[in-house]
Amino acid sequence: MCAVPYCCQWATPELAADLIAGRATLADDPNWAASGALEQAEYLEWANHVCGMACLRMILLHRDGSAPPLLALARRSLSYGAYVRQDDERIKGLVYAPFVRYVGEQFALQAAVQVDMTAEQLPALLTEWHYIIASVHPSIRQPLQTPPQRGGHLVLITAAPAGQLQFHNPSGDRPETQENVTVSPETFGRFFAGRVITVK
Known part of the structure; x- marks a missing residue:
């Protein structure tokens, strides 16, 4: 099969490093409309929360050759409860079980939530x-770092060459940390929360 296409959670992947470092804001993204946002305010609210939708979009692009924009995917998921509003109006998500229902009903994808996993179990x-x-x-x-905690972001694992883990990172800050990133299970495990959504 052809390689899995890459999708950044921000509309301009080249801006990722500046966004992460605080040298730019989402309001500086000239391509915000390409996200599928109906207006810039929607992009500003959602762009930092759609790593899961970026993973879904990559899967759909790989399977179908086309896919809805990120914010269109996010809007379609709301009736399933894949994202919820907290009391302070902040967005909470991705919520896994509703997401599994969403992708099954809307895109005929078989998916399941798996917990208490180790990185070493992922290649199998x-x-x-x-x-x-x-x-x-x-x-x-930044794989040499020691993270303050595990979890909080979603990446798409696409292959396990020679027992390593290869993934696309929707919030990578440069090409080598965005597409086809390859690390050992040991390295991945330092960042991994033990929770996955498996899809086929």
């Missing part, structure tokens, strides 16, 4: 499923 899991959406700390873009 990938032989049963086509894709793994994994919860990691966003600082995985």
